[in-house]
Amino acid sequence: MTISNMCQMAMLCVMVDFIVHFHKALFKSIFSCHLNSFHLKVMIKVSFYFLCSSDGNSKKRKSKDSCETDVLPTGDSKKETAIKKENAKKEREKKDRSGKDTKTTDEKKRKNKPEGKEESKKKKKDGDDGKTKKGGKKEGEDSTWKWWEEGNSNNGNKWTTLEHKGPLFPPEYEPLPNNVSFFYNGNPVKLTLPAEEVATFYAKMLDHEYTTKSSFQENFFTDWREEMSVEEREQIKKLSKCDFTHINKYFLDKSEEKKPSIELRAASITLFFGLIQPEEITINCSKGSNIPVAPKGHRWRKVQHDNTVTWLASWVENVQGNFKYVMLNPSSKLKGEKDWQKYEVARKLKLKVETIRRLYREDWKNREMKTRQRGVALYFIDKLALRAGNEKEESETADTVGCCSLRVEHITLHQEKGGQEFMVEFDFLGKDSIRYYNEVPVEGRVFKNLKLFMENKEPEDDLFDRINTTYLNKHLNQSMPGLTAKVFRTFNASTTLQEQLNKLTTADMSLEEKLLSYNRANRAVAILCNHQRAAPKTFEKSMQNLQDKVAQKQQQLDVARKELKDAKKEHKRGGTERTRKLVEKKEAVVKRLEEQLKKLQLQMTDREENKVIALGTSKLNYLDPRISVAWCRKFNVPIEKIYNKTQRDKFAWAIDMTEEDFQF
CATH class of the missing domain: 1.10.10.41 (Yeast DNA topoisomerase - domain 1)
Incomplete structure (x- = not known):
C-alpha cells in the first residue's frame, strides 16, 4: 500500500493524566548568580486514539504503545503489565490453535511480497534464532509506536483533542515534632x-x-x-x-x-525554586474538554485552547521572568515530530543557502541603512552561528544579548591584527550569561559597514539600531518558507558535524579512535555555538587517576617487552615448540597491553580537550541525529556509545529510519 492511500488520521485525542509536583520556596534571589531552570517531575499517562480510514474501517491504537515510550510508571503499572502479559499469552495460544490457517495465509503473503522485503525479514529472523525477550517477545519485535511511519496532516495543528488534570500542588507544610528544635x-x-x-x-x-x-x-x-x-x-x-x-x-x-521504598513523587521542597501559585499558571487544553479544577480557594491565571503548541501548562518563573512550560516526554510523537521537522527545514536550507548568501552580500551595498544592517547581521548569524537575540524587557536583570541586540561596546574593530586585515573582536554575554569572546576576520565590505554603523554612537547604543529579530525572520521567511535566523544555527552545526566526521574518521580506526574523532567533530560544533562550561570540580583528580593508570600500564608494557625480547633470544638459541609458543604468548601480552595503553591515552586526550566544552547541548538540540546514526552504522560503532537510553528514546525516529549512506 502506497503512502497516498494509507489510512489518514481523522482525529487525535490525547488523554493526559499528569501529576506535577511543584517545588515550593519563598526566594527570588538565593544565589548571587541567577538560576535558569525550574525543576519539576511529571508523571504522565497518554493514550492516543486514531479514527482511520482508507477502507472505511475504524481502528484504535492501544495506549500501550505510547505508554512504553512516553510515560513514567504509575502505582498500577505492575497490575497493568500482568494483565497485558496474560492477554498476550491468550492471543498466542489462539494463534497456535489456528496454526494451519495462519501458515497458509503467511505463505500467500510471502508470495505477494517483493524479494527485497522477504530477504529483510529473513535476516531479522536469522538474527533472532527463536530467542525471546522477557515478556514473551522475540528480539526482533518492537512494541514502540513508530509514529514517523504514519501520515501527517501537516496543517500546523499539533493535536485535535487535549485533556489533562492539571498540576497537583504539594500538601500543606507539616510542622516539626516537638522534640526537634x-x-x-x-x-x-x-x-x-x-x-x-x-x-x-x-x-x-x-x-x-x-x-x-x-x-x-x-x-x-x-x-x-x-x-x-x-x-x-x-x-x-x-x-x-x-x-x-x-x-x-x-x-x-x-x-x-x-530508603527501602520506591518513591515516585517529585523531590522534596528545596531552596532553588520560586513559589508558584495557581493564579500564576496558564492551562492549555482543548475546547469542550474537562478543564482541570484549581485547588480549593484558588483559580487558574488563564485557560486557553491553542492547538498550535504542545505545552500543557505554563507560568512565569520569578527569578529571571522567563516563561516555563510543562511539556510531554521528549520521546513523544509531538516532540519527535517537532525535532524531525526542525532538521528537515535545516536540510532544505542547504539547497537555498548560496542564493541567500548572495542576496545578503548584495545588501551590503544597498543605499538604505536598514537593508545594510540586515545584510551584515545575517552574515554574522551565518558565519559565526550567533543567536539572533530577542528584544527584552528593561526589568530583566541579566544583560545578555544576541546578534540583533549587540551594542557598540560589544565589538572592537582592528584594521589589522595578528597579520590579518579587517579583524572584529566580539566580547559580550550570550544566553545563560555565557561569555562570547571571539576575534574573527571579516570581509572588507562588512568591516566598512560596521564602521558606518558605529559612527556618532555611544558605547551603550545599539549596533543594529534599524532592525530586530522579528523583522529579520519575516525577511528570511520570504526567501524560504519556515526559515528563521535560528535555522542557520542548526544548519551550520549539523553541516560542521557532517564535514568533520567525513574528514576525521577512517574504517581502519579502533573503536576508541573513532569515538575520539566523533567527540572532536562534536567539539568543533560546540566551539562554533559557544557551548562552554566550567571545568568539573573533579577534573584534576580524575586526570591524575588516569595519569597514574597510564604510568602503571607503561610499566607493565616495559616488563612485557623485556620478557618478549628474552623469549625471542631463547628461541633463537635453540628453537623448540615450547619456546615458539612462549614467544607467541609474550607477543599477545605485549599487543594487549599496547592496546590498553593506547585506550587510556585516548581517554586522557579526549577528557583534556573537552575540559571546558559542553558537548551535550549541541548533540541534543542542534545536530541532526541521523548524521550520528548513519556514522555509527557505517563505521560499526554501537549507537549506545553516542546516545544514552533517554537520548535513544528521544531520537527513536532517526535510529529507525536512517541508513549508513545518509548525508545531511
Missing part, C-alpha cells in the same frame, strides 16, 4: 510555621557546599527574615548564631527510614 545562640526557639518551614529548607542543605558561601548565606537570611514574625526578627539577627543541626539530623534519619 531550632537553636539560636544556644537556646531553643519555637518558630512560627512560615519561619520554621523556611528554616527546614536551609537545614536540609547543611551538608551542601552552598551553605558555606557568604552570598548564599546573606541571600537566605534576608529572605528568611521576611517570613519571620516581628518578635522573631527582633530575636534572630545573625545567621552565625543559628543552629540547624537538630533539624538536619531529623531529616537525615527520616530519609534513611524511607
Whole structure:
C-alpha cells in the first residue's frame, strides 16, 4: 500500500493524566548568580486514539504503545503489565490453535511480497534464532509506536483533542515534632510555621557546599527574615548564631527510614525554586474538554485552547521572568515530530543557502541603512552561528544579548591584527550569561559597514539600531518558507558535524579512535555555538587517576617487552615448540597491553580537550541525529556509545529510519 492511500488520521485525542509536583520556596534571589531552570517531575499517562480510514474501517491504537515510550510508571503499572502479559499469552495460544490457517495465509503473503522485503525479514529472523525477550517477545519485535511511519496532516495543528488534570500542588507544610528544635545562640526557639518551614529548607542543605558561601548565606537570611514574625526578627539577627543541626539530623534519619521504598513523587521542597501559585499558571487544553479544577480557594491565571503548541501548562518563573512550560516526554510523537521537522527545514536550507548568501552580500551595498544592517547581521548569524537575540524587557536583570541586540561596546574593530586585515573582536554575554569572546576576520565590505554603523554612537547604543529579530525572520521567511535566523544555527552545526566526521574518521580506526574523532567533530560544533562550561570540580583528580593508570600500564608494557625480547633470544638459541609458543604468548601480552595503553591515552586526550566544552547541548538540540546514526552504522560503532537510553528514546525516529549512506 502506497503512502497516498494509507489510512489518514481523522482525529487525535490525547488523554493526559499528569501529576506535577511543584517545588515550593519563598526566594527570588538565593544565589548571587541567577538560576535558569525550574525543576519539576511529571508523571504522565497518554493514550492516543486514531479514527482511520482508507477502507472505511475504524481502528484504535492501544495506549500501550505510547505508554512504553512516553510515560513514567504509575502505582498500577505492575497490575497493568500482568494483565497485558496474560492477554498476550491468550492471543498466542489462539494463534497456535489456528496454526494451519495462519501458515497458509503467511505463505500467500510471502508470495505477494517483493524479494527485497522477504530477504529483510529473513535476516531479522536469522538474527533472532527463536530467542525471546522477557515478556514473551522475540528480539526482533518492537512494541514502540513508530509514529514517523504514519501520515501527517501537516496543517500546523499539533493535536485535535487535549485533556489533562492539571498540576497537583504539594500538601500543606507539616510542622516539626516537638522534640526537634531550632537553636539560636544556644537556646531553643519555637518558630512560627512560615519561619520554621523556611528554616527546614536551609537545614536540609547543611551538608551542601552552598551553605558555606557568604552570598548564599546573606541571600537566605534576608529572605528568611521576611517570613519571620516581628518578635522573631527582633530575636534572630545573625545567621552565625543559628543552629540547624537538630533539624538536619531529623531529616537525615527520616530519609534513611524511607530508603527501602520506591518513591515516585517529585523531590522534596528545596531552596532553588520560586513559589508558584495557581493564579500564576496558564492551562492549555482543548475546547469542550474537562478543564482541570484549581485547588480549593484558588483559580487558574488563564485557560486557553491553542492547538498550535504542545505545552500543557505554563507560568512565569520569578527569578529571571522567563516563561516555563510543562511539556510531554521528549520521546513523544509531538516532540519527535517537532525535532524531525526542525532538521528537515535545516536540510532544505542547504539547497537555498548560496542564493541567500548572495542576496545578503548584495545588501551590503544597498543605499538604505536598514537593508545594510540586515545584510551584515545575517552574515554574522551565518558565519559565526550567533543567536539572533530577542528584544527584552528593561526589568530583566541579566544583560545578555544576541546578534540583533549587540551594542557598540560589544565589538572592537582592528584594521589589522595578528597579520590579518579587517579583524572584529566580539566580547559580550550570550544566553545563560555565557561569555562570547571571539576575534574573527571579516570581509572588507562588512568591516566598512560596521564602521558606518558605529559612527556618532555611544558605547551603550545599539549596533543594529534599524532592525530586530522579528523583522529579520519575516525577511528570511520570504526567501524560504519556515526559515528563521535560528535555522542557520542548526544548519551550520549539523553541516560542521557532517564535514568533520567525513574528514576525521577512517574504517581502519579502533573503536576508541573513532569515538575520539566523533567527540572532536562534536567539539568543533560546540566551539562554533559557544557551548562552554566550567571545568568539573573533579577534573584534576580524575586526570591524575588516569595519569597514574597510564604510568602503571607503561610499566607493565616495559616488563612485557623485556620478557618478549628474552623469549625471542631463547628461541633463537635453540628453537623448540615450547619456546615458539612462549614467544607467541609474550607477543599477545605485549599487543594487549599496547592496546590498553593506547585506550587510556585516548581517554586522557579526549577528557583534556573537552575540559571546558559542553558537548551535550549541541548533540541534543542542534545536530541532526541521523548524521550520528548513519556514522555509527557505517563505521560499526554501537549507537549506545553516542546516545544514552533517554537520548535513544528521544531520537527513536532517526535510529529507525536512517541508513549508513545518509548525508545531511
